[in-house]
Structure formats: C-alpha cells, structure tokens
Amino acid sequence: MSNEAVLHTHSDAAVHEVHGDQSHEHHHHETFISKYVFSQDHKMIAKQFLITGMFWAVLGGLMSVLFRLQIGYPDATFPWLEDILGKWAKGGHITPEAYYALVTTHGTVLVFFVLTAGLSGTFANFLIPLQVGARDMASPFLNMLSYWFFFTASVVMLSSIFVETGPFSGGWTAYPPLSALGDASDGSKTGMDLWLVSMALFVVSSLLGGLNYIATILNMRTKGMSMTRLPLTIWALFFTAVLGVLSFPVLFSGFILLIFDRNFGTSFYLSDIFIKGVALPNEGGSAILYQHLFWFLGHPEVYIILLPAMGMVSEILSVNSRKPIFGYMAMIGSLFAIAILAFLVWAHHMFVTGLNPFLGSIFVLLTLLIAVPSAIKVFNWLTTLWRGNVRFTPGMMFAIGFVSLFISGGLTGIWLGNSALDIHLHDTYFVVAHFHIVMGVASMFGMFAGIYHWFPKMYGKYLNNTLGYIHFWVTIAGAYMIFWPMHYEGLAGMPRRYYDYSIWESFKQFTELNRFISTVAMIVFATQLLFLFNFFYSIFKGRKVTVLNPWGANTLEWTTPLRPGHGNWPGEIPEVHRWPYDYGKDGQEFISQTTPVGADESHH
Amino acid sequence: MTMFLTIAVVVLIFVVIFQIAKASEYVSVLKGEDISRKQNNKVNGFLMVAFLVLGLIGVWYCNKLYFGKTLMAQESASVEGARVDSMLWITIAVTGIVFIATQFILFWFAYKYQENDNRKVFYFPHNTNLEIVWTVVPAIVLTVLVVIGLRNWFLFTGEPPKNHMEVEVTGKQFNWIFRYPGKDGAFGKKYYKNIDDATNELGLLWDDQLGHDDVITTTMYLVKNKPVKLIIGSRDVIHDVGLSHFRMKMDAVPGIPTTLWFTPRYTTNEMKEMTKNPNFVYEISCDQMCGNGHYSMRGVIDVVDQEEYDVIMAKQKPKYLTTFPEKDPSKPVDSVKVAAKMAEPATKPIAKL
Structure with missing residues (x-):
C-alpha cells in the first residue's frame, strides 16, 4: 500500500545517501576532533552523552552522600569536609545553606542531566539508527548540537557551584517566590541565574535531540521495518521524544516568566510579599501558575525518564528469556496510554496548594488510571519470563531488578495519587521513598541493563561479569535498604528537605534509622565506583567480543560489524522480514529480523 | 589520619574484588564460556530466591522495628484523620497483596525458568483473554479506591460544620x-x-x-x-x-x-x-x-x-x-x-x- 511505497522511497533515499557517505569516508581522514569531539556519528554522540551523564551521576551521587552525612550523623564533625567545602562546612559541619544547595543540585542533576540526557540521550542516539536500520540520525549536525548544548548546560551548572552566594538552593522544582527573590535565600541570587541559564540550554538540547529521534524513527526505517516490527526499545524512545518535545517548551515558558519576575520587575508569580523588612510592589501574580507550568513538564518528565528504561527492559527480558515478549501490541498500547496520561495528571503534585477540589478529583481519577497500563506492563514482563530459558547476564539481572523496583515504587503511587491520602503523605519521606524507587533507582537499573547489554556493541569488549554481579546484588539490596524504611519515616509524617530533626518532638525518633540509611548509601555509592572502574577498564582491557551476535538477539544492531564505522553497515542496509521477537519459534532458538519468513513457518 | 586509613582500606577492598573478578574471568575463558555461563546462571538463580526470602524477612523485620514509631500506631488526633487512616489500611491491604504476589512470581519465575538444556521454550507471544483479565481487574480495584478516596476528599475540602x-x-x-x-x-x-x-x-x-x-x-x-x-x-x-x-x-x-x-x-x-x-x-x-x-x-x-x-x-x-x-x-x-x-x-x- 501507500505506506509501503513511502517506506520504499525512504529506504532508497537512505541507500543513496549512504553511498555518498561511504565515498566521503574513503577520501577523508577523520581527525581526532571530528571523530571524538565534534563527531556527527550517532554512536560517538551516544558515548559522549553516556560519559557526561556518568560524570554527573558520580557528582550527584557524591552530593547525596554528603547531605546524608548530615542527616545520618547530625552531631558528628568531619574536618575533611571543611577541606573540601570551605565556608560551606565550617568546623567540619555542613551548614544549612550548603545542605539545601546539595539537595537541590542533587535533584536537578540526577533528574535532568543523568536520567534524561544520560539515559535517553545515550540510548536514543545509540539504538535508534542501529535498530531501525539507518546510517545515522535524520540530522547528524543537529544531533551533535544537541550534545554540545547539553555540555554547555553542564558547564554553566557546574560553574554555579563556585559562585560566592552558592548554587541555587530552593529545591529542584524551583518554586517562586523563593526562587524569584534573592532576599528570600542566598541561593536565589547568582546561583539561580546560572541555574536558569543552564536549564534553558538543557531544554534546547532536549528539543534538538527529540525532534531528531522522532524524524529518524518515522522516516528512516529500513525496507520492511514497519512500525509494528520495531523493537520495543524504539517505541519507548519514540514516545519519550514526543513527551519531551511537547512538554519542555512549557517548562521553558515558565522559566522565561521567572526570569522576567527576577530581573525585569514583572509580577507573573509574585503578589503580596513582605520580605527583609520591605513590602514588594508586586501585586496580582500567582505563585501557583509556575507550579502548573513546571509540572506540565515535571510529570511527563517522570515518564521521559522511565519509558526508555521500560523499553530496554522489555527487549533485554525477551532476549535473555529466549522467548518473545508477551503481548507486543499491548506493550505498545500501554506505552501510548502512559504517554497520553502523562500530560493529564500534572496537578497531582499540587493537591495541597489550594487547588479547586473538583479539579483535584479529576486528577485523582486520571492519575490512578495510569496504574492500568503500568499493571499490563508488569504482568506482560512476568509472563515473558514464564516457561522461558532465562540467562542471567548482568543486563538481564538489572532488567529483573527494574521490574521488582517498578512494582514496589509503582504501588506506592496508588497511595499518593489518591488526594485524600496525599493530604497526609505529601512532602514527607514517603514521597522521597516512592519516587526514588520508581523513577530514580528503577530507571538507573534500566540504564545499567542497557549499558551491560549493549556495551559489546559500543566498545567491542565485554564488561567483567563478576564485577557486574557484585554491582547488581549490592545495588538492589542497598537500594531497598535505603528506601524501604523511608516509607515508615513518611508514615510518621517526617517532612522531606529538613536539615535537622532534633528540635522536633514528632520526628526525632529515627536517629538510628537515619544513620543506617546513610551508611548503606555510602556503601552503594562505593559500589557504583566499582562499576565505573569496570566500565573504563573494560573499554581498554576488557575481554574482546569475537562473535557478531553475543546474546543471540534478533534485532538489527547485531548484524553490523564488530566495530561499526560511521554509516553502520559496510554494504547495503539489511532488509527486515519479521518482528524482532521470534525467539524459540518452531524449535529455533532465535530468528533474526533479516531472515525471510519460511514457507512452512507457523503463524501465531 | 583516620581519613587516609579509611581510603586505604576502601581502595584495598576494591583491589581485592577486582583481582577476584579478573581471575574468575580467566578461569571462565579456560573452562569454556558455555560451562562458566551455566555455573553463573545456577548461582544467580539461587540468589534470586535467596533475595526473595531474605527480602520478605527484611520487610517483616523493618515493620517490627519501625511500625511503632509511625503514626499508624497512634490514633488520629482528628475525626477526619481517622478516615485517612482507614483508607490507608485499605490501600495497604490491596497494594500489599499485589506486592507480595508479583514479587514472588518475579523472583520465583527467574529461579524456576533459569536456563536448562532440556527445556523447550514455550513460544507464547500473546493471549487476548489473559490480557483482558489483567486490564479489567486492576481497573475495577482502582475504581473502588478512587471512590473511597474522592468521598473523603470532598468531605475534607468541603464546607466545615456550622459550629466551627x-x-x-x-x-x-x-x-x-x-x-x-x-x-x-x-x-x-x-x-x-x-x-x-x-x-x-x-x-x-x-x-x-x-x-x-x-x-x-x-x-x-x-x-x-x-x-x-x-x-x-x-x-x-x-x-x-x-x-x-x-x-x-x-x-x-x-x-x-x-x-x-x-x-x-x-x-x-x-x-x-x-x-x-x-x-x-x-x-x-x-x-x-x-x-x-x-x-x-x-x-x-x-x-x-x-x-x-x-x-x-x-x-x-x-x-x-x-x-x-x-x-x-x-x-x-x-x-x-x-x-x-x-x-x-x-x-x-x-x-x-
């Protein structure tokens, strides 16, 4: 049909482009700069995103270790802290200013730089062209810009840590008036300006990347690769990109208004404020308006973080169970439902802001509706394991860990999404436990699963398995030991973002537990360093990959050479004849997507 | 001084772990990758069940230690808060059952269906009836939770009694x-x-x-x-x-x-x-x-x-x-x-x- 025709013309175009590309490659020697720095090869850009993301993960993780020191050991002094942080840790004791700056930067960095750029930046770049069968992204140049905007955003964010008044310290959500008024907090001075500039650059990076991903998936699939033959990774990355493209501009508009309020005397968010002995002239603004604009991105952002992990986990579970993913169409349908609902639930973050109760009730309904597609996904993953032949590669372990964490964290979402319970649990440690498990750790697990699984394709080497297993078991046990007890603190009403609980009669009973959590957090952090070491050591000295398809997978990336160059396939791009999940069909262990359908093959 | 000592110990532990990891990689190459993969599989399959059992014990132990320190152990100090508490209990019951069941299935399947040369994989790409069941059942349960929740929500956010x-x-x-x-x-x-x-x-x-x-x-x-x-x-x-x-x-x-x-x-x-x-x-x-x-x-x-x-x-x-x-x-x-x-x-x- 016409759809086929479109596909054909596009793949033809791609083939032509390729020939041009290849002759290009033969004539020009690639310099260090064009190959490793300003590279337009999607695989190199993916690695750039990954390694920058890892840098931020280490820094963001280290920040959490530092502020957990304060919560876990509020009475102890650590002289070495003063050596590192100077006036921010006078006498070896983190000051409240530094504590809040650390908490805020930890949140911002982990949510945006690690789990957005580091996760979908890495895997969308790496997997989309390889799995749809394309030479590169639709626009390699914009793709390169996407990385460099992210890099610039990183530099600006990093610089904000070194300004005299400190980095922004009003929480990663940056609610005005706190974030709008330098008089309300030192962190809201220069630090906040830099935070806003950095985030604006980051939005540009996300948009450039997202548009590219969408264009590539829709237009550059190889011959025979219909939308329903795409691996679930690609479907997930597609919905992720759509979410980002539609919601980041709204966040950006919120930031623009905030910049105006901060610098040009407007009153979008400000009204009736008396601060530092002065009544401000601003009247008629609404501080809640910012929250609507922020969460209109903020909630889809949760799924921008989670969907790529879901997609990769679906793929990895199927490959390593040697069995098709159960309910492929239901998986796509539930991704679609989640993507739609992601836009319709933002106000569940605002149940206690004085929101109109009727509006609140609609958001309760839509929020709890998300549990349905989420449940479908979980049951489908479980059924994928059922009667399979499971190989516990480190990637598979992290995929199983993801499912476990997604269940644990997803179920507490049912508590918090119900406004009458949220009115009690909002902004307590229950929320901290919930989103760290379901969004933070689960997505990190998705990311680790992806790294372990595709590392052989990225670098032509294997990661060390033993280190991988140690990494997995310590991290999953540690993550549960850190975040599970936090639910109990939340059920005691213990508020989040407190520097010290000792003056509170209601919340001071968890001293020992806080110490335990902080200690485990340090161990888990150290274990991540072990992974980091494994990663860089294996790039150079890891066991070499000698077979094209080490996991016995069906998807196209495993049909490329061991170390694919720019353009991915030396000859023509392979044609696709079937969906990517023919594992264990008709007694065959796996059937690659490039294998034509046999005459006597069974139909399902 | 203790600082350097701590760092030294941590580094030492790292080095030891790394050496073991490297040695085990060499061993696996010598033994043949297939054999060593199967051994790894057995170990990790066992650890999956061990994790499930220890994890559930941990859940019980955590509850034993900390339940008494939460507000769940105290009566709500307000009339309306008592409704929050009863709703909490219903939600705990529902999500708790699902939690135990799905975690059990997940880790049990991982253990039970670990790689075995004699098993023929069941080619099972979809089943409409199953999928309808696990779409409809959660939807019904959630509807019940929403109804309970919204009744409370409208009470809490509605007008207070006249004598307030x-x-x-x-x-x-x-x-x-x-x-x-x-x-x-x-x-x-x-x-x-x-x-x-x-x-x-x-x-x-x-x-x-x-x-x-x-x-x-x-x-x-x-x-x-x-x-x-x-x-x-x-x-x-x-x-x-x-x-x-x-x-x-x-x-x-x-x-x-x-x-x-x-x-x-x-x-x-x-x-x-x-x-x-x-x-x-x-x-x-x-x-x-x-x-x-x-x-x-x-x-x-x-x-x-x-x-x-x-x-x-x-x-x-x-x-x-x-x-x-x-x-x-x-x-x-x-x-x-x-x-x-x-x-x-x-x-x-x-x-x-």
Missing part, C-alpha cells in the same frame, strides 16, 4: 503567626503594605473596626471536638501547614488564601497519656521548602477543652489594644494622642480593601 471556629495562620520565614477573630467572630481587614515587624506583623488596617478585637498569638489554641477552619496565608514565600497528627496539610501561598478544616478529638494532655510521652506536643511542620531555615519552622498547637480555652482567650489582649495602649478602656485615655495615632494609618494605601 476560625483561626488565621500566616507563615513567614521561619515561623507562624496565628490570629483569632475575637468576640465579634470576624477578622479585621489587612493589607501587606501595612506590615511592620515591630508593631503590626500582619499589616492589620486599624480603620476596620472588626479588627479591633482580633487577637494574635504564637501558639495555636484549639478546642477539643470543635471543628476548626484554618485560613492560611503567607507573608513571603510558599510554606505549608503540616499537621501530621491530624493527617492534614495545606500550602500557605502569598497572595492566595487557602483553607483547611478538621475536628481535633483529643486534647494535648490526653495525647500525652495515649502516646505515653510526657513531652508530646502537636507540632505544625513547614512541609514546603521555604529557605535555609525551613527545617526549624515549627509551630505549636495546644488542644484544650472549652472551659480551659475560654480562660486562655480571656487572658489574651487584642492586638489593637497592645498597639494603642491608650485605647484600652481599663486605662486612662489621652484623647489628643489617640486622635493623632488614629490618623496615621489612614494615610497609608488601602487599595486591597
């Missing part, structure tokens, strides 16, 4: 100011540009007679079994009135007043007995990040019975009289001075009236 009292709560960096309407039962008007930290922390407009009997306190006094409606605002940034014992919470937003109502059902003294904690006190915690002193923004609520409340309130002097002592009927009046004082606030803008 009102207290105004104003947040500022980093404490709370409480205002009572006084005998006339109505609050006087205020305007933020009239705020003066020394004499008029809420910016009350003295032209408004209704405000002349308004009382400002630093502790919130509430009456047992009498519904109270809080009228919540902020002077600077967003705060949040967190009332964990009453299971309630509402943001304090500058420029946009919010409300919250509940019915305290135990006095502070009764709670001291019930919790067996002689230091028990109802605390207001700020639950919305509001600056560097956020963690110390503490308010105190004293719930008493009606007689005691009347005694306490009789002792409070209206703000108007403490600001203008000469207006106090119990004191001699200098009429000229008062006239001058009265004229002063009138010159300030009163656009917000």
Whole structure:
C-alpha cells in the first residue's frame, strides 16, 4: 500500500545517501576532533552523552552522600569536609545553606542531566539508527548540537557551584517566590541565574535531540521495518521524544516568566510579599501558575525518564528469556496510554496548594488510571519470563531488578495519587521513598541493563561479569535498604528537605534509622565506583567480543560489524522480514529480523 | 589520619574484588564460556530466591522495628484523620497483596525458568483473554479506591460544620503567626503594605473596626471536638501547614488564601497519656521548602477543652489594644494622642480593601 511505497522511497533515499557517505569516508581522514569531539556519528554522540551523564551521576551521587552525612550523623564533625567545602562546612559541619544547595543540585542533576540526557540521550542516539536500520540520525549536525548544548548546560551548572552566594538552593522544582527573590535565600541570587541559564540550554538540547529521534524513527526505517516490527526499545524512545518535545517548551515558558519576575520587575508569580523588612510592589501574580507550568513538564518528565528504561527492559527480558515478549501490541498500547496520561495528571503534585477540589478529583481519577497500563506492563514482563530459558547476564539481572523496583515504587503511587491520602503523605519521606524507587533507582537499573547489554556493541569488549554481579546484588539490596524504611519515616509524617530533626518532638525518633540509611548509601555509592572502574577498564582491557551476535538477539544492531564505522553497515542496509521477537519459534532458538519468513513457518 | 586509613582500606577492598573478578574471568575463558555461563546462571538463580526470602524477612523485620514509631500506631488526633487512616489500611491491604504476589512470581519465575538444556521454550507471544483479565481487574480495584478516596476528599475540602471556629495562620520565614477573630467572630481587614515587624506583623488596617478585637498569638489554641477552619496565608514565600497528627496539610501561598478544616478529638494532655510521652506536643511542620531555615519552622498547637480555652482567650489582649495602649478602656485615655495615632494609618494605601 501507500505506506509501503513511502517506506520504499525512504529506504532508497537512505541507500543513496549512504553511498555518498561511504565515498566521503574513503577520501577523508577523520581527525581526532571530528571523530571524538565534534563527531556527527550517532554512536560517538551516544558515548559522549553516556560519559557526561556518568560524570554527573558520580557528582550527584557524591552530593547525596554528603547531605546524608548530615542527616545520618547530625552531631558528628568531619574536618575533611571543611577541606573540601570551605565556608560551606565550617568546623567540619555542613551548614544549612550548603545542605539545601546539595539537595537541590542533587535533584536537578540526577533528574535532568543523568536520567534524561544520560539515559535517553545515550540510548536514543545509540539504538535508534542501529535498530531501525539507518546510517545515522535524520540530522547528524543537529544531533551533535544537541550534545554540545547539553555540555554547555553542564558547564554553566557546574560553574554555579563556585559562585560566592552558592548554587541555587530552593529545591529542584524551583518554586517562586523563593526562587524569584534573592532576599528570600542566598541561593536565589547568582546561583539561580546560572541555574536558569543552564536549564534553558538543557531544554534546547532536549528539543534538538527529540525532534531528531522522532524524524529518524518515522522516516528512516529500513525496507520492511514497519512500525509494528520495531523493537520495543524504539517505541519507548519514540514516545519519550514526543513527551519531551511537547512538554519542555512549557517548562521553558515558565522559566522565561521567572526570569522576567527576577530581573525585569514583572509580577507573573509574585503578589503580596513582605520580605527583609520591605513590602514588594508586586501585586496580582500567582505563585501557583509556575507550579502548573513546571509540572506540565515535571510529570511527563517522570515518564521521559522511565519509558526508555521500560523499553530496554522489555527487549533485554525477551532476549535473555529466549522467548518473545508477551503481548507486543499491548506493550505498545500501554506505552501510548502512559504517554497520553502523562500530560493529564500534572496537578497531582499540587493537591495541597489550594487547588479547586473538583479539579483535584479529576486528577485523582486520571492519575490512578495510569496504574492500568503500568499493571499490563508488569504482568506482560512476568509472563515473558514464564516457561522461558532465562540467562542471567548482568543486563538481564538489572532488567529483573527494574521490574521488582517498578512494582514496589509503582504501588506506592496508588497511595499518593489518591488526594485524600496525599493530604497526609505529601512532602514527607514517603514521597522521597516512592519516587526514588520508581523513577530514580528503577530507571538507573534500566540504564545499567542497557549499558551491560549493549556495551559489546559500543566498545567491542565485554564488561567483567563478576564485577557486574557484585554491582547488581549490592545495588538492589542497598537500594531497598535505603528506601524501604523511608516509607515508615513518611508514615510518621517526617517532612522531606529538613536539615535537622532534633528540635522536633514528632520526628526525632529515627536517629538510628537515619544513620543506617546513610551508611548503606555510602556503601552503594562505593559500589557504583566499582562499576565505573569496570566500565573504563573494560573499554581498554576488557575481554574482546569475537562473535557478531553475543546474546543471540534478533534485532538489527547485531548484524553490523564488530566495530561499526560511521554509516553502520559496510554494504547495503539489511532488509527486515519479521518482528524482532521470534525467539524459540518452531524449535529455533532465535530468528533474526533479516531472515525471510519460511514457507512452512507457523503463524501465531 | 583516620581519613587516609579509611581510603586505604576502601581502595584495598576494591583491589581485592577486582583481582577476584579478573581471575574468575580467566578461569571462565579456560573452562569454556558455555560451562562458566551455566555455573553463573545456577548461582544467580539461587540468589534470586535467596533475595526473595531474605527480602520478605527484611520487610517483616523493618515493620517490627519501625511500625511503632509511625503514626499508624497512634490514633488520629482528628475525626477526619481517622478516615485517612482507614483508607490507608485499605490501600495497604490491596497494594500489599499485589506486592507480595508479583514479587514472588518475579523472583520465583527467574529461579524456576533459569536456563536448562532440556527445556523447550514455550513460544507464547500473546493471549487476548489473559490480557483482558489483567486490564479489567486492576481497573475495577482502582475504581473502588478512587471512590473511597474522592468521598473523603470532598468531605475534607468541603464546607466545615456550622459550629466551627476560625483561626488565621500566616507563615513567614521561619515561623507562624496565628490570629483569632475575637468576640465579634470576624477578622479585621489587612493589607501587606501595612506590615511592620515591630508593631503590626500582619499589616492589620486599624480603620476596620472588626479588627479591633482580633487577637494574635504564637501558639495555636484549639478546642477539643470543635471543628476548626484554618485560613492560611503567607507573608513571603510558599510554606505549608503540616499537621501530621491530624493527617492534614495545606500550602500557605502569598497572595492566595487557602483553607483547611478538621475536628481535633483529643486534647494535648490526653495525647500525652495515649502516646505515653510526657513531652508530646502537636507540632505544625513547614512541609514546603521555604529557605535555609525551613527545617526549624515549627509551630505549636495546644488542644484544650472549652472551659480551659475560654480562660486562655480571656487572658489574651487584642492586638489593637497592645498597639494603642491608650485605647484600652481599663486605662486612662489621652484623647489628643489617640486622635493623632488614629490618623496615621489612614494615610497609608488601602487599595486591597
């Protein structure tokens, strides 16, 4: 049909482009700069995103270790802290200013730089062209810009840590008036300006990347690769990109208004404020308006973080169970439902802001509706394991860990999404436990699963398995030991973002537990360093990959050479004849997507 | 010194782990990758079940240690909060069953279906009936939870009973100011540009007679079994009135007043007995990040019975009289001075009236 025709013309175009590309490659020697720095090869850009993301993960993780020191050991002094942080840790004791700056930067960095750029930046770049069968992204140049905007955003964010008044310290959500008024907090001075500039650059990076991903998936699939033959990774990355493209501009508009309020005397968010002995002239603004604009991105952002992990986990579970993913169409349908609902639930973050109760009730309904597609996904993953032949590669372990964490964290979402319970649990440690498990750790697990699984394709080497297993078991046990007890603190009403609980009669009973959590957090952090070491050591000295398809997978990336160059396939791009999940069909262990359908093959 | 020692120990542990990992990789190459993969598979398959069992024991142990320290172990101090508690229990039951069942299935399947040369994989790409079942069943269960939740939500956010009292709560960096309407039962008007930290922390407009009997306190006094409606605002940034014992919470937003109502059902003294904690006190915690002193923004609520409340309130002097002592009927009046004082606030803008 016409759809086929479109596909054909596009793949033809791609083939032509390729020939041009290849002759290009033969004539020009690639310099260090064009190959490793300003590279337009999607695989190199993916690695750039990954390694920058890892840098931020280490820094963001280290920040959490530092502020957990304060919560876990509020009475102890650590002289070495003063050596590192100077006036921010006078006498070896983190000051409240530094504590809040650390908490805020930890949140911002982990949510945006690690789990957005580091996760979908890495895997969308790496997997989309390889799995749809394309030479590169639709626009390699914009793709390169996407990385460099992210890099610039990183530099600006990093610089904000070194300004005299400190980095922004009003929480990663940056609610005005706190974030709008330098008089309300030192962190809201220069630090906040830099935070806003950095985030604006980051939005540009996300948009450039997202548009590219969408264009590539829709237009550059190889011959025979219909939308329903795409691996679930690609479907997930597609919905992720759509979410980002539609919601980041709204966040950006919120930031623009905030910049105006901060610098040009407007009153979008400000009204009736008396601060530092002065009544401000601003009247008629609404501080809640910012929250609507922020969460209109903020909630889809949760799924921008989670969907790529879901997609990769679906793929990895199927490959390593040697069995098709159960309910492929239901998986796509539930991704679609989640993507739609992601836009319709933002106000569940605002149940206690004085929101109109009727509006609140609609958001309760839509929020709890998300549990349905989420449940479908979980049951489908479980059924994928059922009667399979499971190989516990480190990637598979992290995929199983993801499912476990997604269940644990997803179920507490049912508590918090119900406004009458949220009115009690909002902004307590229950929320901290919930989103760290379901969004933070689960997505990190998705990311680790992806790294372990595709590392052989990225670098032509294997990661060390033993280190991988140690990494997995310590991290999953540690993550549960850190975040599970936090639910109990939340059920005691213990508020989040407190520097010290000792003056509170209601919340001071968890001293020992806080110490335990902080200690485990340090161990888990150290274990991540072990992974980091494994990663860089294996790039150079890891066991070499000698077979094209080490996991016995069906998807196209495993049909490329061991170390694919720019353009991915030396000859023509392979044609696709079937969906990517023919594992264990008709007694065959796996059937690659490039294998034509046999005459006597069974139909399902 | 201990610092370097710690680092040295950590590095040493790293090196040991790394050497073991490297050695095991060499061994696996020597033994043949297939054999070593199968060995790894057995070990990890066993660990999956071990993790499930130890994890569930951990869940039980954590509950044993900490349940008593949560509010679940205490009765809600408000009538409405009791509904939150019962809803919590229903939600725990539902999600708890699903949690145990799915985690069990996940780790059990991982163990049971670990690689085995004799097993023929079941090619099972989809099954419409199964998928319908696990779409419809969660949808029905969730509908029940939504109905329970929304009934409570509309009660909490609806109008308080007619016999309620009102207290105004104003947040500022980093404490709370409480205002009572006084005998006339109505609050006087205020305007933020009239705020003066020394004499008029809420910016009350003295032209408004209704405000002349308004009382400002630093502790919130509430009456047992009498519904109270809080009228919540902020002077600077967003705060949040967190009332964990009453299971309630509402943001304090500058420029946009919010409300919250509940019915305290135990006095502070009764709670001291019930919790067996002689230091028990109802605390207001700020639950919305509001600056560097956020963690110390503490308010105190004293719930008493009606007689005691009347005694306490009789002792409070209206703000108007403490600001203008000469207006106090119990004191001699200098009429000229008062006239001058009265004229002063009138010159300030009163656009917000």
